[in-house]
Amino acid sequence: MLYHALLLVSTLTVFFSFVLVYKVTVLEDDISKLRGDISNLKPHSNESTDGMRTGMSRTWERSKQAASLNSQQQRQTEKDSQTLCSSTASSQTLGSPTASSLRMKQEPAGCSGVQQSFLQLSANTKEQPFVRGNVTVIPWTVALHQGEAISSTGDRIIIQQEGLFIVFGQVLLQSPGTIMGHIVRSRGTGQRSTELLRCLQEMPQTNCANTCYTGGMVKLEREDELELVIPDRPQAQVSMDADSTFFGIIRLN
Template structure:
């Protein structure tokens, strides 16, 4: 009886040993296959970071080119600009326009005596109280007037006059004035397309008694070329 038990244990031990040897062999084979797959993947893993770095480098170069172009455009824009500000004159000038000459506002208009505060580039010039366009294109036009007239509606318009002497209203601003502490700013601005030799002016229509602050930081008129 004991003999048979020992024989059974020996048989099981040998069988289990063979099974372990088989499993070890299978595992070694799997490990070798994995090593081969990893070896095949190594060139791709090297190329992928390089490709990513190359793509990032190209993106960085494009970003620098775009930034450089934007900087050049900004410098070009800064070269083509003009700002007029109100002078220290104690009174405003009045100009009467004849019917049929302007094609726009007819009657008395108040003209502010401007002086040149900033002028850069050759695309814009000025004469008298008008801005002259030397190179056509798109422009940012802006204007502000600080009114000091009590109890009424004040405002101004920015208009252009072409070579045919017809006037076109570009921008308009209206502001209601209080009865007391009568100081209110009327500001307007926008993008417009202008042709060569167009003339721009800012005027106050139909307000012969307009009282305007003549400080340069309160009343001004300007233009910036975009292209």
């Protein structure tokens, strides 16, 4: 009985040994195949990495070339603009006044030689308003001036070049208990005066200080004369502070 048991155990041991040897052999084959697959994948991975690096390098080179081309084009554009401005300035110097005026209108806005024309007059603190006919006239002094399209003489603004203009005026009135105001009017060569802007303001009985402001866009011709006056108020009282009473014009084109 003991002999049969030992024989059975020996047989089972031998059987399990064969099974273990078989599984180890299969496992070694699988490991060998896996190593072969890994070794086969490594070259492809390197090639892919190299391809990505090459692609990135080419993209970077194209970007640098495009940036360089844009920079060259921008410099050329600026150079052409400066050349055009210089040529226009030279032609204006040599041409007649009428032709010069036309070229000035056509000159590109980017030319540094073109200046916006404007003029602002402020109340002259050293003088007082005076009566001329049926209007009260405010004495002015030049506060700001730029460009050749506008000039001034005495109490009037003179238009040197026709175009569209913003005209504005403000008067700080100090006459009590009445309707006060001012008008802005223009007069062309050999023409009657034309009223452009009007401002009216009701004045209080006490603490009588009220600002009357008006402004608007008008078309004016060469040699037109503009003035700001207070009509039908010979006893008008006006503040002569420069920041309270002023008269101005800006050329738009």
